Amino acid sequence: MAHSCDAILFDLDGVLVDSEAVVRRQWKRWAEDRGIPFEEVEAVQTGRPAVEVIEEVAPHLDPETEIERLGDERATDGLEAFDGAKALLNRLPRDRWAIATSGRHRTATARMAHVGLPEPEVFVTADDVERGKPAPEPYQQAATGLGIDPGRCVVLEDAPAGVASARRAGATVLGVATSQPPDALAAATAVIPHVKALDVRAGDAGLRVDWQHEEGA
Template identity: 45%
Template structure:
């Protein structure tokens, strides 16, 4: 399908949207906490709400944050190699059903980990991945989503963002894009459309990209 026939591009968050990595993240942070003699539950509750460097400042202010980050990266890389991952129901059908060049991944993680997780779960990898290294400003800044759109050759108004988290939703909205929320019992504030599960959203996303606007909402 050529770009002239396509009027919607889809930009996906990864963790929590396409891949269920909650148990992996909990295990990684739990191991990290043990290494520093901290309570795993307390650390994980902070990590859920903050970025790693902010988490270290809160839970281990007397430690070198660079050392803390290196340890976390070591544990995350090991988890990608040995951990058990699962794609959300519908993810494979959805990604395989999208035209090449019509979609991208926008993640706060690192590309090599995303590729490892996709390999483990059998999901196809797109030509465009905007990761933590690709931009100086992460979500909720609009920069990651705007960078992905530019790399696809798309205008913001042509892009549909699929997200599960408030920071990602805000990033998509600030980029001037349509944002649909998935995998949450309650809609994240600001989303144009909400789906309790990714599976529920699959036919609507595919219909929008195919040009069947009778099933699309913005």
Template identity: 40%
Template structure:
């Protein structure tokens, strides 16, 4: 694949759904908060953007820190998404990046825990002032690759991520799994398996 590709990590390259769900439920229960509404919106977004929606202002900093600590402790309890390793081996070196709503430390650990290679361009929550669905992360990754975002393909699994890719002007391929296909229909293409990615990219307008 010669076209620049910008990948999300959680739910796209790394399967961390069980870990994320367990941690959010544990922390929410500790503070007497219902975890179900959180789990409906937290995937693909920064913890620091999600926590204020469900916890009182005086708790936000400690809850964000607690979630981050727990996630880092369990960073290696993840698996690669089926087809992730072969997809990353098929993209042209220096023409791909990752853009994640997690911290650099956590996402690097998860990538390594899943046995996946780490790209040169790695945009994490630490690097942006506005998380997905804002396009800042994808625009920054394209800039660091030295390309226009409109020439890129974004690969995402969440509605927030799809919205971020589209707002950046990129073509978006959505991987169904974390979310149902019908919630990802604003993407240019929806696939069920990463092994379909090369064909999906070829189907996109140049």
């Protein structure tokens, strides 16, 4: 399959950086400390700002206080860049890609630095938006920062909340099946197994994005 666009907007965790072990470890410890079934947290936390997750599973607690109890958001033990992520970013013109993550800025920058990924010129984090994913604001803001209409963007997302956010923003969405099964990303335009399945070429007319489908998607 192939698609022409003007820019690519990336989620961070689960798309460019494999942080599943770190995130799971932090949430599991927090849930145990607070007497909350981890299954309740796990069901809603993927791809969403931590504050909103806490508000949903523990509305009786102060979310800003609980963020600190999650532990060091900058923890890097076990973090890795997904195969092909760095090469893909380095191939893209700097004004043709951005990141929109549900993590906070200090967390996101620490993770990218640890795995050696370049920082984008447009970097939207949970600190920059009033409403996080699945609201469209993160991807709307990322596209606006590049000066490009969201409808001319391709978004790479690994979480249902992120897919919904991108679709509401008007973008074409490729689900990346690293943290969720393909059927959980069925609302995406297509589902790929990982970023290495992409072949992106830049030209005068914009970007040409080719991909291989994930089996069963």
